[in-house]
Amino acid sequence: MISASARLLRLVALLAARPSWTCGELADRMAVAERTVRRDIAKLRELGYAVESDPGPWGGYRLRAGARVPPLILDDEEALAVAVGMREAALSGALGGNQAALSALLKLRQVLPRRIAERMGEMDATFVHTPRSDEPQIPAGLLLELATACRRGERARLSYRDWEGRATVRDVDPYRLVHAERRWYFVARDVTQAQWRTFRADRVERLQPTGQLVELIDPPDPALLVSRSVATGPYPLHATIRLPMPMDRALRLIPSSVGAHRPDGPDATIVDIGGPDAEGLAGYLLSLATPLHVLSPEVVRQALLRRIQELFEHNANGQLPIEATPPGGTTRPSETGIPFGQSLEGQ
Structure with missing residues (x-):
């Protein structure tokens, strides 16, 4: 005899599989009495599932969209498809500046059965994300590591390479990931300098947790910090x-x-x-x-x-006017070697 929780999961899967079921059909499929089916339907409604029913001997049960998000039951192929879709949304920034896809992917990966997680790992190793010419390539695994560090509230050791190629190792207190201008930025507090910094995620080489929990006091607006860093930093x-x-x-x-x-x-x-x-x-x-x-x-x-x-x-004087610098920047060399308008923040 299966447990009540497992029975509820089985019932949700059946309701989602086709438009309508009679009470008798559900009872036969689940090998329980119709009274048990009715009791389980009532429990699902308490959990937030919008289960509708039609009265009479030929009436049935059907699942419609609810007012809130209840637990979602996916089979192996569905779970893998959702994970792949959220992975691509996170990499492409298709959802804008928020971290919804990345956060959902992080949660899903934590609960995936091993057999599905292994398949996801195999796909990560074989999939190639083709960015635009000015868009850096960032492994999905790295984004997940950075997101996990932000969630844990745990000090980490960051191995980073700046825009000049200089490698540094520093202790940071992770805070947020920000997607802006087709790039991901890692916002963290530099422990040694006692300053909030932005780091280009594609320049992060390694992030190693230290196990030391920290409490962030008066953290900045991460989007504003990234915007200022991109515009004026370098x-x-x-x-x-x-x-x-x-x-x-x-x-x-x-x-x-x-x-x-x-x-x-x-x-x-x-x-x-x-x-x-x-x-x-x-x-x-x-x-x-x-x-x-x-x-x-x-x-x-x-x-x-x-x-x-x-x-x-x-x-x-009727002469040709001087050429103004175009909005996209200039190729005129500068003392710093940084083309005007190009983002090289996160040094």
Whole structure:
């Protein structure tokens, strides 16, 4: 005789297998009395399953969508298909900046039977995710390790290689994973420097738990931290400008991968932008073709004024105008070797 919990799981699987069952059919399939079926149906309803019934001797039971998510019963092939789908959603960022697919995949992998987990591992070893030309390749297993570290609240030893190829090992307190601009970022507190940092997930070589539990005090907004790091982190010069437009319009003009935005009232936005030098920043600002005010530094404001004056003089004399820096960046070499507009954060 099977246990009550196993019987309930069997009943859910039967209800999901076809549109309707009579009480007698369910009793025959489960080798129990019809009274037991009715009692189990009532229990399923208590658990959140929306089981409908039609009265009369020929009435039946059917499963419809409920108001909340009850336990879900999957067979081997269904569980594998769901795991593969969530894996691809996590790798591609198809669901945007949230971690829903990655979190669900983490939970599912923890409860998968060994036979299914082994098949998933075999598929991980053979599947190839083809990213865009500027999208880094990140193993699904690495994302799961980082997500697990964030959930555990446990200090870890991070082996990391920065944008210059320098390898470092440091102790970190993991906090969040953030998906932005087709990349995954690992947000953690650098224990030695006592600072919150962002790390490109594709540059993480290893993350080893130390077993030391930590309590994070006043953690930052992870999305805002990543946005600022992407926009200004690697550059030697930073400018702050004011745009006379709401933040939603400012974000369309200057994407979050280029600037860190904050509202300045309902009709204006302050944006921090990083660049290789004053001339490069001035060229980019000029290419925006919109009114703006350079708040700081003075060297960028003067460079922009020179560019505008040169453009005016060239047009006044009938000469060809100077070429402004395109919004996507410039290939002009800089002292740092960092192309303007390219994200090299997480150093």
